[in-house]
Amino acid sequence: MKKRWVQAVQGNPETTDLLAQKLNIDKSLAQILVQRGISSFDDAREYFRPELAKLHDPFLMKDMDKAIERIDTALNKDEKILIYGDYDVDGTTSVALAFSFFNQFTDRIAYYIPDRHKEGYGISTTGIDYAKTEGFSLIIALDCGIKSTDKIAYANTLGIDFIICDHHLPGDELPEAIAILDPKRKDCPYPFKELAGCGIGFKLAQAYCITHQLPATQYERYIDLVMVSIAADIVPVEDENRILAYHGLIKLNTAPCMGLKALMDISGKNKDYTLTDVVFTLAPRINAAGRMDHANQAVKMLLCTEDNLALEQSLLINLQNTDRKTSDQSITAEALALIGECEILVGKKTTVVYHESWNKGVIGIVASRLTETYYRPTVVLTKSNGLLTGSARSVAGFDLYEALLGCVDLLVQFGGHKFAAGLTMKPEHIETFADRFEEIVKATITDDLLCPEIKIDNEIRLSQIDGKFQRIIAQMAPFGPHNPAPIFVTNDVTFVGRPFVVGTKHLKLTIKQQNSPIFECIGFGMAEEFEPLLQPNQPFSVCYTIEENVWKDQKRLQLNIKGIKINN
Template identity: 70%
Template sequence: MEKRWVLASICNDDAVTTIAEQLNIDQSLAQILVQRNICDFDQAKDFFRPDLAHLHNPFLMKDMDVAVERIDVALSNHEKILIYGDYDVDGTTSVALAFSFFSQLTPNIEYYIPDRYLEGYGISTAGIDYAKTNGFSLIIALDCGIKSIDKIDYANSVGIDFIICDHHLPGDELPKAVAVLDPKREDCNYPFKELAGCGIGFKLAQAYAQKHNLPEDSYLQYLDLVMVSIAADIVPVVDENRILAFHGLKKLNTNPCEGLRALMEVSGKTENYTITDVVFTLGPRINAAGRIDHAKHAVAMLLCQVNSNALEQSVDINSKNIERRTYDQDITREALALIGESEVLINRKTTVVFNENWHKGVIGIVASRLTEKYYRPTIVLTKSNGVVAGSCRSVIGFDLYEALSGCAHLLDQYGGHKFAAGLTMQEHNVEALATKFEEIVSASITEELLTPMIRIDAEIELAQIDGKFFRVMAQMGPFGPENMAPIFVTNNVYLAQNAMKVGANHLKINIKQQNSATFECIAFGLADFEELLQLNKPFSVCYTIEENVWREKRRLQMNIKGIKLES
């Protein structure tokens, strides 16, 4: 599918000139900084040198003081505390962080992860019953709970208190927990609204440590876990998240916890991790535990103190990831065939597919693949424990959660955010959901939103790119949502030698301009251009700039995102 190239608008010339002079950097890089609201020297200093001292005061979060006070009471009275979390990466890292921190203060603590298939998402009645049967009087729930109104009422009725640490959008009513920590609640004035669930757990640990004058390392030692959650949960890498991600990456690359160290070993990549590496290397493996078996195994790995134990756990989790890939590939192939065989499905502005035999643990991945293929809001449904479960994905700029809200009368439960969500429903409503979802999306989505877009930060010449240019650009990281790696466009480039197809569908080319060095490029998924690119014909490329390290030798390489032939 051909993509739109959208060049960012030129910023305030005076601000760009000023910051370029103050920092002694290329004008194009200064322009990118201004586009990201970095407009003077002090802002640039904070941006390029993320400082843990600039983390927000955790007590600015609504109910934080109440949560800390309730934990104090629990510790003083030797109450049993249960750390409860979701089964994805954010949930399991949250549980590992909170359990590790509070187990420094009490032995009367356990953790609980619901079974994806038997209990489903969020707070479960089974989890509360487990707590009651085993004498727990306080549950700290992480990355879930903000919509569990009836479950919290049930917990209250059996004498169990809840502290909820969530980052999802609340409904019209908040659960009647002792404390509800969620920056997205309307009455919360916390300055940053986009923490991951593990980030909320980190703020709780930070608040407790600050109140009791515990050493900073009592909670900062878990920055690698927080960073993994930020990467895997696709939250904006700005403000507080960028500080946490920056220092979390530093810890991952120098002194990770034993569980992550072992997982890095079995993945085959042990150093120089970026956010992207975490998303595609560590995240899927941690997720695989809950998708294929039970997420408690991921928590057990993250809690390991001994490398040999962590390695044993990580080898098992890695094998689950291999199994997950097989399910993923098979179901994606079946879903694509289902769409391709239906004139109705192929011509819609949405994709809704259902097969009761698909593996519930991978339908979210399949939904992402279908969205990438057809680029339209997508719901993938399967059957689990007598009900239909679904994973939903959107395209950039379209609010999926709002569209699902219009289908609420057909759903038993749903939750998530603009770009990803989950749901449960009755099977007899599946066809009605497909019709209603198509109706709502068609009425509001534009053709422009249904065409994938490449956002280009700046147009540059190849001669601008040198070691200093790359070093300054690299310091804009860690890159992620709302602070993506800059994408550049360069026009009138030429092949330095013939293009070469590599792998199944990739292209390797060397490009140059007059008065420029030759740059090596890799173009994933663009092998169709092999015959179209000719030695003496100019073309345009948009790309990110990377550093290729091979046998301790470093060289700049371009990762081509798009190619356009000159007319």
């Protein structure tokens, strides 16, 4: 699939020159910092050395005082508290954090995660009935609840109070809970709006410790869980999320909780984790529990305090992840075949596919794979409990949530954000929904957004790349949304030797530029570029990230190719 190369707008050259001089770094790197809003030495120090002391006051969050007061009442009166969460990575890490933290102060506490297949997303009537039967009078809901107005009203009739800790967009009406902690509330003055659900739970624990003059270590010990949620939920890696991710990675790589350590060991990678490693190694395994069986298995693993139990749980989850991979590959193949047979993409800007037998637990992954293949807003649906339930995925720059709002009268429920959402509808509405969704997207999306882009930070020469250059880039991590790894472009390069394909998908080549060192390159999934590159002595342009490749304990710089253009 062809991609657009988009060069970043260059910042003020005087600011760039001054910053490069003060930091003693290459001007190309200073330019990238300026493009990312870093224009002074103090800005750079805060960026390169994130400090936990810079976390915002949790009491700036609307209703935080009410939440702490209600929790104190519950603890003082020896009430039973139920920690309730979603079944994905953000939900399970949130539950593990909140349960572990408050379990220090009471043993009258338990956790509950709904069954994805039987109860669906969010607060369920079944969960509330369970709380009533077991005598719980306070439910702390994490990573869900902001749209559960009817369910919270039902709980109120049973004498059960709710504290909601969510990070999703609220609807027009807020639930009648004791406290609603959600920075995306219109009336919430909290300065950072993009915390993950586990981050809201972290702020609740922070507020409790401040109130009771407990040491910061009481809540900071869970920072590796918060980091995993930040990585898995693809939230912006800036402001508080950057601080939490930075220190969470340090903890993961030095002293992770037993559950994460066992999962790292079983995955085959147990050191030097980055956020990307978490996304592709740990997050899918944690998610697999809720996709293939029950997310309680993931929480059990994250709560383990004995090595042998942690190993046992991680082995179980690893097996579930193997099953998940088999299932999603099979369903993806079926979905691609269905699209081909029906020719449903002809002239359309969206993809909506449905099959009643698809596994509800993996359709979100399938939606992501179809979006990668066809690059357009995608909805994948299956049948569950008499309704059609599905996952939606967007393309960069298009607000999927707003598009689904235009279909709200056809949906039983939906929730999510700009790039991903879950939805439920009655079977008789699927054709009307598909047509309406297509109309809304067609009227609001631009052709540019239907072509993936490579955002290039700066043009450099290969001779600028050395050990110091790479060390500065490494200090810009952790990388993620709003703080991606810098992508450079270099023009007029040529081969050293010949390119070749590794396996069936990946391209390996070695390049040079006039008067520059040679650099080995890897282009993942770029085997289709092999044939055009066979012309001898043909100059071309490459865009790439710079990384350190370690092979047999030997380290060397390597270019990770993102795009190639043959010069005309």
